[in-house]
Amino acid sequence: MTGDSYNFAYLDEQTKRMIRRAILKGLAVPGYQVPFASREMPMPYGWGTGGVQVSAAVLTPEDRFKVIDQGADDTTNAVSIRSFFQRTAGVETTTATEEATVIQTRHRIPEAPLGEGQILVYQVPIPEPLRFLEPRESETRKMHSLEEYGLMHVKLYEDISRHGHIATSYAYPVKVEARYVMDPSPIPKFDNPKLNDCPAIQLFGAGREQRIYALPPYTRVTSLDFEDHPFEATKADHPCGLCGAGDSYLDEVIVDDAGGRMFVCSDTDYCESRQRQSHRGKDAA
Amino acid sequence: MYVAVKGGERAIENAHAWLAEERRGDTGVAELDIAQIREQLSLSVNRVMAEGSLYDQDLAALAIKQARGDLIEAIFLIRAYRTTLPRFGCSEAVDTGAMACDRRISATFKDVPGGQVLGPTFDYTHRLLDFKLAADGEVPPAPEREATTAPVPHVTGFLNREGLIEEAPQDDTPPPDLTREPLEMPAERPLRLQALTRADEGFTLSLAYSTQRGYGRNHAFVGELRIGTVPVEMEIPELGFAIEIGEISLTECETVNQFTGSKSEPPQFTRGYGLVFGQTERKAISMALVDRALRWKELGEDDAGAPAQDAEFVLYHCDNIQATGFLEHIKLPHYVDFQSELELVRKLRREAGADQSHAGGTS
Secondary structure, eight states, X not given: OOGGGSBTTBSOHHHHHHHHHHHHHHHHSTTOOEEOOOOOOSSOTTSSHHHHHHHHHHOOTTOEEEEEETTBSSSHHHHHHHHHHHHHHOOEEOSOTTXXXXXXXXXXXXXXXXXXXXXXXXXXXXXXXXXXXXOOHHHHHHHHHTTOOHXXXXXXXXXXXXXXXXXXXXSOOEEETTTEEEOOOSOBGGGHHHHTTOSSEEEEXXXXXXXXXXXXXXXXXXXXXXXXXXXXXXXXXXXXXXXXXXXXXEEEEEOSSSSOEEEEESOHHHHHHHHHTTOOOTTOO | OOOOOOHHHHHHHHHHHHHHHHHHOOTTSOOOOHHHHHXXXXXXXXXXXXXXXXXOHHHHHHHHHHTTTOHHHHHHHHHHHHHTSOOOOOOOOOOGGGOEEEEEEOSSOSOOTTOOBOOSOSTTSOOXXXXXXXXXXXXXXOOOOOOOOSOOOOHHHHHHHTTOBOOOOOOOSOOOOTTTSOOOXXXXXXXXXXXXXXXXXXXXXXXXXXXXXXXXXXXXXXXXXXXXXXXXXXXXXTTTEEEEEEEEEEEEEEEEEOOOOOSSSOSOBEEEEEEEESSOHHHHHHHHHHHHHHTTTTTTOOOOOOGGGOHHHHHHHOOHHHHHHHHHGGGSOOHHHHHHHHHHHHHHHHHHTOOOSOOSOOO
């Protein structure tokens, strides 16, 4: 594939316009899932086709684009999506969160705070937070329109009565501006507080399920909980082995076959910039 | 321009190079060319065109070659290519009644005007491996006769004259386009048929089979199965009339289904309909059975709770490109989610007193 034979950012202008309309509608009704005519992309469904279409619709030639998967810029699918836009849009790319104007992500929100003027694009596998309680789309849409979220609260309550905790550790449901219950995509619940009052625009694209939803800047986003069982953002109880950060989400890396492991930041940009500032963890070389 | 490059990129490049080498196979064996695939693997080509929703034999053959014969991968290549094409408009409805039939059979009547034409079918072959074919695939030309120009009317039309079969709905509203609008429920029949014609053959077959075994049974007869070519006409706005823009081969199946009547409908035969690109009769028959099963509501039948009656279930799961993508994506990294699950399970185990071992800690 050569860059010349396709339109800027791959999709034709009509398609981009259709996606932008869905995005605008999503921004106008935060947390509402807007159906859109998702296109077949040259990567498989499940690889981030929703995020790619949203990115394609919002990218301009002046943008600086960052792609992360599991928080890292160098995971294979992040590399693949970044090179797709390098080839089809010729945009500048970066790994630095602060420098990026558009960040496409799968499963994480960067550790560095986002600012105004930035757009965070999430890849979403199942946009419907009620899907595993009710498999029918016709039913769940009705439940959203009637604001009928009792089933979700019962599920959370049953978790507590059975396990003592809400047994959801990622894709933890949130409520947007006290109206729509929304799936934040499979980010660890550690990231949930970052959704709230965020200065950046947050866009969610689900290609296979043909849905787009959005959080405009400074939207109130609360994780579902109970007064006596308040939401708690959790992570592994260790500092990063490489940069020593105590406030970042950690990956557990198995280092030998005798149970040895180390914990490192999942956000590679955050970890590297801390190491550049001479922060050292106990496993740093 | 600063471009971020890291380890994954080389791994991907090397994987692609290896893949290309594997696709080519032993270079001591002659390479397949597109024409060979198009001519000698034509049923694969037909399936790729049908489920790829793009009628182009050479592109389908190329996709099969590129996909190393993995037909779902080939369908994916065609779909991804198809998205980049502009949509010029909508053709006139093709007239399958005027089809130049290569094959045309009815299971409901011993003989019908236009005749029973077996055509090139596997139906009465004995499935014995032909070892001669391994050495020499050349065959003498098949016997020929003059093509008849007599009309080959639809078999269901004969039943219709007696009012024994429901009227086929006539509607000239342009059908919705599944590839341009999001699928939303409830889906009307044109949209359902559109989804079924590009649905996975295996999935459609199994659903149809399930109706035969009692899950939403509607007892189908193949009223007619016809395979052949039809001209495609399109109205050109500048001309103001329709002109022929090409010819495509189609398989059409009309089933005649037993129906003893319901609260809203009199006893009469009902219809299921399948229409698929190319010679794809297993798919077309399956499609007709599933179409009929999905019509339970309009015919006032009971909802037996069968999978094939459930439009949401069928339509949301029949597309193999969506299905394979979502299925296979679980091999992508999920270690962030898995880590959060690890933390949760460790916490629950700690509290249950089950975990006496070292939870966490580095070596």
